[in-house]
Amino acid sequence: MSLSFVRTEMEEPQPAPSSTVGIVAWARTNLFSSIPNTILTIIALYLLVRLAVGIFPWIFLGVWDAGSLSECREIFAELYPDGREYACWAVIADRWDQIIFGYYSADQYWRPILGWILIGVSAVPVLYPNTPRSLLYVTVATAFVYPFLVWGGTIWPYLMAAVGFGVGYGVYRILAAVTAGNAFSSVIAVSGSVIAAAVWWIGLSGPISGALAEAMPWGIEAFRSRDLAGFALAITIGVVAIAASLPLAIALALGRQSNMLIVNKLSTGFIEMIRGVPLITLIFVAVVLLQYFLPSGTDVDPILAIMILVTLFTAAYIAEVIRAGLAAVPKGQYEAADSLGLNYGLAQRLIILPQALKIAIPGIVSNFISVFKDTVLVSIVFPNDPLGIADTIRADSNWNGIVWELYGFIALVFFLFCFAMSRYSLSLEKRLQTGHR
Amino acid sequence: MKRSIFACAAVALTMTGGALAAQTLDAVKERGELNCGITEGTLGFSARDANGVHQGFDVEFCRALAVAIFNDADAVNYVELSSANRFTALTAGNADVLYRTTTWTLTRDVDLKTNFVGVNYYDGQAFMVPAELGVSSALELDGATVCIEVGTTTELNLADYFRANGMEYQPLPVGGTTEAKALFEEGACDVYTTDGSALAGVKASFPDPSAYVILPEVASKEPLGPAVRHGDEQWADVVRWVQNALIEAEEYDITSENAAQLAESGSIPAVNRILGVEGGLGEMLGLENDFALNMITKVGNYGEIFARTIGESTPIGLPRGLNALYTEGGIQYAPPFR
Numbered sequence: 001m002s003l004s005f006v007r008t009e010m011e012e013p014q015p016a017p018s019s020t021v022g023i024v025a026w027a028r029t030n031l032f033s034s035i036p037n038t039i040l041t042i043i044a045l046y047l048l049v050r051l052a053v054g055i056f057p058w059i060f061l062g063v064w065d066a067g068s069l070s071e072c073r074e075i076f077a078e079l080y081p082d083g084r085e086y087a088c089w090a091v092i093a094d095r096w097d098q099i100i101f102g103y104y105s106a107d108q109y110w111r112p113i114l115g116w117i118l119i120g121v122s123a124v125p126v127l128y129p130n131t132p133r134s135l136l137y138v139t140v141a142t143a144f145v146y147p148f149l150v151w152g153g154t155i156w157p158y159l160m161a162a163v164g165f166g167v168g169y170g171v172y173r174i175l176a177a178v179t180a181g182n183a184f185s186s187v188i189a190v191s192g193s194v195i196a197a198a199v200w201w202i203g204l205s206g207p208i209s210g211a212l213a214e215a216m217p218w219g220i221e222a223f224r225s226r227d228l229a230g231f232a233l234a235i236t237i238g239v240v241a242i243a244a245s246l247p248l249a250i251a252l253a254l255g256r257q258s259n260m261l262i263v264n265k266l267s268t269g270f271i272e273m274i275r276g277v278p279l280i281t282l283i284f285v286a287v288v289l290l291q292y293f294l295p296s297g298t299d300v301d302p303i304l305a306i307m308i309l310v311t312l313f314t315a316a317y318i319a320e321v322i323r324a325g326l327a328a329v330p331k332g333q334y335e336a337a338d339s340l341g342l343n344y345g346l347a348q349r350l351i352i353l354p355q356a357l358k359i360a361i362p363g364i365v366s367n368f369i370s371v372f373k374d375t376v377l378v379s380i381v382f383p384n385d386p387l388g389i390a391d392t393i394r395a396d397s398n399w400n401g402i403v404w405e406l407y408g409f410i411a412l413v414f415f416l417f418c419f420a421m422s423r424y425s426l427s428l429e430k431r432l433q434t435g436h437r
Numbered sequence: 438m439k440r441s442i443f444a445c446a447a448v449a450l451t452m453t454g455g456a457l458a459a460q461t462l463d464a465v466k467e468r469g470e471l472n473c474g475i476t477e478g479t480l481g482f483s484a485r486d487a488n489g490v491h492q493g494f495d496v497e498f499c500r501a502l503a504v505a506i507f508n509d510a511d512a513v514n515y516v517e518l519s520s521a522n523r524f525t526a527l528t529a530g531n532a533d534v535l536y537r538t539t540t541w542t543l544t545r546d547v548d549l550k551t552n553f554v555g556v557n558y559y560d561g562q563a564f565m566v567p568a569e570l571g572v573s574s575a576l577e578l579d580g581a582t583v584c585i586e587v588g589t590t591t592e593l594n595l596a597d598y599f600r601a602n603g604m605e606y607q608p609l610p611v612g613g614t615t616e617a618k619a620l621f622e623e624g625a626c627d628v629y630t631t632d633g634s635a636l637a638g639v640k641a642s643f644p645d646p647s648a649y650v651i652l653p654e655v656a657s658k659e660p661l662g663p664a665v666r667h668g669d670e671q672w673a674d675v676v677r678w679v680q681n682a683l684i685e686a687e688e689y690d691i692t693s694e695n696a697a698q699l700a701e702s703g704s705i706p707a708v709n710r711i712l713g714v715e716g717g718l719g720e721m722l723g724l725e726n727d728f729a730l731n732m733i734t735k736v737g738n739y740g741e742i743f744a745r746t747i748g749e750s751t752p753i754g755l756p757r758g759l760n761a762l763y764t765e766g767g768i769q770y771a772p773p774f775r
Contacts, residue, residue, distance in 0.1 A: 069642070070752075073644050085644075094487055095487060098485075098487070098489065103485070103489040105488075105489070226514075226516065226517070227489075284521070287522065288521070288522045288525045292525065292528070292529065294529075379519075380519060380521060381519060381521065381522050382517075382519075383477030383478070383517050383518075383519055384477075384517065388477055388478075391477060391478045392477060392478035392484055392485050393478075393484075394478070394480075395478035395479055395480045395481075395483075395484035396480075396484050396485075396486060396487075396492075397480060397481065397638075397641065397751065397752040397753055398752075400480050400638055400641060400642040400752070401618075401641075401642025401643070403615055
């Protein structure tokens with residue numbers, strides 16, 4: 001018996017039925033799968049169209065070129081005799097630079113712009129691991145260059161602040177070498193370097209930078225904190241809080257997990273105290289009450305006080321997120337680290353923290369997003385945040401009566417920043433996904 | 438030995454304490470600029486323009502004070518204060534003087550340890566209605582729906598005013614000026630009430646301001662004036678007499694244009710005393726004798742400041758009303774320079 005026919009080549013596969021692929025299928029499964037679903041889809045589509053019909057003309061038929069709200073209205077009256085009015089974007093054209101850069105004079109705009117570019121560059125090696133490590137030097141330098149660009153004055157105080165870290169590190173290396181072999185070597189070296197750096201900053205850096213500034217007054221125009229405004233203010237507070245709070249938060253989270261009683265209690269107490277008080281209360285205390293406690297005439301720099309507080313506040317919250325990450329690392333990982341003979345520092349750095357932070361990333365980034373938006377809370381004590389600027393612009397008789405255009409623009413800028421952060425967090429999660437969860 | 442050190446320290450402490458309180462003028466002179474507390478943005482009274490420069494009625498008074506001290510209208514460091522921290526900033530010494538649309542009340546004067554040294558704007562709660570309602574007096578508002586910002590003194594004043602006049606009203610509580618304006622514009626309420634100066638700003642922001650009228654009655658007294666710290670009478674005198682000079686200058690028709698001329702001709706004794714040609718009054722205050730001359734030349738008299746920033750020729754269009762001189766039916770009145 002033999003087969004009379006054997007097919008020698010494969011039949012071309014048939015295309016999938018049109019009802020299961022393409023946009024029709026997608027719409028059928030997602031939008032019109034059942035009668036209630038279809039009804040909801042139609043209602044939603046109707047509302048969306050209504051919204052678009054209402055908003056889009058207002059946005060896209062707006063006037064960009066006018067000197068005041070009443071000029072806008074005259075233009076509309078001329079164009080549309082039936083009394084229709086659309087957005088008066090002229091206020092943004094007139095004042096967008098104030099909203100973004102605050103009260104820097106136009107010839108100083110390069111300072112915040114350069115600062116933000118530096119922040120962008122310095123974020124690269126932190127955000128993307130496959131970049132040259134030498135970029136990390138830019139990151140470190142930015143910590144001192146950015147304040148110099150924002151506040152200006154002579155370059156020396158910023159340089160002396162940076163030197164303080166060098167002093168601390170140098171003392172650490174020397175003490176570590178001298179006390180090598182001693183059981184308390186690391187404790188002695190660390191506390192010695194902290195003391196040396198503190199002595200440098202508090203006692204020496206001021207007079208030295210003062211003397212240098214007199215001898216070589218190199219610098220740029222000084223800028224007062226009080227004139228820092230708009231998104232330049234929000235970004236400065238946000239970036240400082242984000243950059244400074246993460247290391248602090250890691251230290252607090254580890255402290256709270258620690259077996260050392262005092263470290264543990266101090267960390268717990270700090271976290272709970274900060275988390276127990278609303279941010280707005282803390283800001284109020286920092287700026288208003290502090291003035292009562294300090295000697296008369298002491299000018300508490302409100303921006304500095306707010307930055308410190310927002311940093312502490314964010315750190316306390318992120319510490320809890322990281323603690324949750326630490327708790328989620330299986331106990332076996334700790335035991336594995338111990339069995340390899342790693343000491344505490346190495347075990348945390350090489351095994352525990354990378355896993356814990358990976359788990360904590362979404363929580364950390366959502367804290368960053370909320371702290372960036374929380375910067376507008378400073379308006380209660382310091383009226384120059386982006387929303388405060390909107391009030392100031394509305395108090396100009398040219399723009400008195402403008403509402404939607406201004407707040408819409410500010411909302412858009414906030415959205416762009418926050419959306420970028422959340423996209424970044426998603427991509428980071430995907431890249432770090434190693435199939436543990 | 439120990440005791441004597443202690444005594445020295447105590448004496449030093451009391452001295453510095455007294456010195457701090459009494460030296461605002463010297464401190465300002467030494468600093469080279471005046472720390473002037475203003476609002477973060479109030480239409481007509483203070484706001485930054487497109488170049489970031491402060492403009493407004495209160496700002497002009499800061500400038501006038503700076504001219505009186507330094508003969509330089511730009512020697513001012515504007516300290517923008519919210520209503521929450523204005524008095525703290527003053528008490529703590531971050532501002533030398535508040536020109537911050539602050540109502541002079543007993544509790545603020547006494548309890549908050551501030552000294553109010555005058556009134557630069559007599560404000561009062563007023564009522565705005567659409568013109569088509571045909572109402573010409575607040576006493577015709579019986580039964581009206583009133584847009585009122587919750588939790589403000591205006592809310593209490595409104596209740597008092599309607600009860601005192603035996604009228605009924607329907608309150609429509611709103612959260613703030615922006616919301617109130619929108620509701621009023623679409624006709625959800627017949628009347629919108631808040632301080633007269635703010636009401637004028639709201640009116641000016643409507644597409645057709647003439648469709649609304651502000652009624653002549655005021656339901657409350659809101660005297661807005663400069664405030665200084667308790668305990669420094671010399672500084673309080675300086676701020677008080679700087680303002681008096683501006684008002685007195687208007688009374689004697691001394692303007693930014695003719696001040697120098699008048700000082701040169703020196704024919705009117707009262708004018709001479711104001712402008713420092715005779716009398717040496719400026720030096721008694723710790724200023725230059727010609728402080729008022731400089732001030733009026735550079736900033737203008739009270740009437741000029743008013744007309745330039747909030748007066749009827751500006752978009753805000755506030756009438757002088759109570760703020761006219763006493764000779765013209767108002768109550769702005771300065772004690773004599775002699």
